[in-house]
Amino acid sequence: MRFAIFILCHVYILVSNSCTNVATSKLIPTPHSRISGGSLAGINEFPWHVYILANGDGIASTCGGSILSETWVLTAAHCTHGFLNLDLYFGSTDVYSMPTIISSTYWIEHSQYDPSNYNNDISVVQLESALNYTPGIQPMNLISPSESSNDFVNEVATVLGFGYTSDQNPQESSDLLFTKVLIVPNTDCTARYGADIVTEKTLCAVGNASLDHSICSGDSGGAMDAQLDGHQDMFALVPI
Numbered sequence: 442m443r444f445a446i447f448i449l450c451h452v453y454i455l456v457s458n459s460c461t462n463v464a465t466s467k468l469i470p471t472p473h474s475r476i477s478g479g480s481l482a483g484i485n486e487f488p489w490h491v492y493i494l495a496n497g498d499g500i501a502s503t504c505g506g507s508i509l510s511e512t513w514v515l516t517a518a519h520c521t522h523g524f525l526n527l528d529l530y531f532g533s534t535d536v537y538s539m540p541t542i543i544s545s546t547y548w549i550e551h552s553q554y555d556p557s558n559y560n561n562d563i564s565v566v567q568l569e570s571a572l573n574y575t576p577g578i579q580p581m582n583l584i585s586p587s588e589s590s591n592d593f594v595n596e597v598a599t600v601l602g603f604g605y606t607s608d609q610n611p612q613e614s615s616d617l618l619f620t621k622v623l624i625v626p627n628t629d630c631t632a633r634y635g636a637d638i639v640t641e642k643t644l645c646a647v648g649n650a651s652l653d654h655s656i657c658s659g660d661s662g663g664a665m666d667a668q669l670d671g672h673q674d675m676f677a678l679v680p681i
Contacts, residue, residue, distance in 0.1 A: 479601075479618030479619055479620040480618065480619060480620065481534070481616055481618065482534045482601060482617040482619050483534070484534060484577070485577045486534070486619075487534075487599075487601055487617065487619065487666075488508075488532075488575075488576065488577050488578055488579035489508045489580060489581035489664065490505060490506075490507065490601060490602075490617065490663065490664075491505065491506035491507060491508060491514050491529050491530065491531055492505065492506075492529070492530040492536055492603055493506050493514075493516060493520060493527055493528070493529050493530070493566075493662060494527065494529075494530070495521065495524040495526075496524060496525055496527070496528070497523060497524040497525050498525065500524075502520070502524070503603070504516055504517065504520035504663075505601070505602045505603070505661060505662045505664075506520070506529065506566065506662050506663065507581045507663065507664040508531070508572065508578065508579065508580045508581060509565065509580060509581065510580055511568075511571040511572045511573075511574070512567060512568045512571050512572070513565050513566065513567055513568070514545075514566045514568065515563070515564075515581070515662075515664070516563075516564050516565075516566060516662035516663075517564060517662040518550040518551055518554040518559075518561070518562045518563055518564040519559060519562055519661065520661055520662040521550060521564040521566065522550060522556065522564075525546070526546045527544065527546075528542055528543075528544050529542070529544070529566065529568065531572065532575060532578045534616060534617040535615060535616060535617075536603050536613070536614075536615050536616075536617075537615055540575075541573075541578060543568045543569055543570055543572070545567060545568055545569055546569075547566075547567045548564050548565060548566040548567065549565050549567075550563070550564045551563045551564070558637050558638055559638070560640060560642075561642075564662075581664060581666075592624075592626070592627075592644075593624045594624055594625060594626055595623070595624065595625075596623075596624045596667050597621055597622070597624075597649050597667065598621070598622055598623075598624060598665045598666060598667040599619050599620070599621055599622075599666050599667070600619065600620060600622055600663065600665050601617060601618060601619035601620075601663060602617070602618065602661075602663050603615070603616070603617055603618070620648070620649075621648075621649040622646035622647060622648055623646060623648070623649045624644055624645065624646045625645050625646060626645065627639050627643055627644070627645045629645050630643070630645035646665075
């Protein structure tokens, strides 16, 4: 596993009007991951992806996450903040046929996580029991320290999740969906999200094929991945 501190960055997506909640989601993230204009993920194509159900006092929320090791999962801090326990689902592209479900009541949120602007929106979750790796359950690869200063502008990356496919279809998808985005300079996002949101730890992206191919109101807690030098590497949470 390759590690880099660049994992602390955020991703903001400029989208078309089909995703009308994006502008406000930077301050009030919705509980669902939404992939607009997405394609069905193939079996074992994204074996690090985790579906997370967070439970609280009379509330519940869903997020994405990524496998770090047999006992740790990476997600966004707003996916864990204020909740009592989590159920984490592994190993399938169909949310109704997950072969492995493990609970957790222990996680560590970034010590400088700020709910007012979602800076440092990162959390690591400890599983109550260890995962057994299979072709459909594998840890993510992380970028090397030497790559952590790269802004990745003009790289094409993949974002994925379960959930809404548009604001007009307010139901989660039972299938794992993914789409491609193009990383662009942070200045492209600053005008929309503000300098307090878009920091040096942030990535900005647009739909690669179309602005309709995007995250719609978030793919909270999931990773963004790209092929770098022939290797598939994760380098960002997607907490919108």
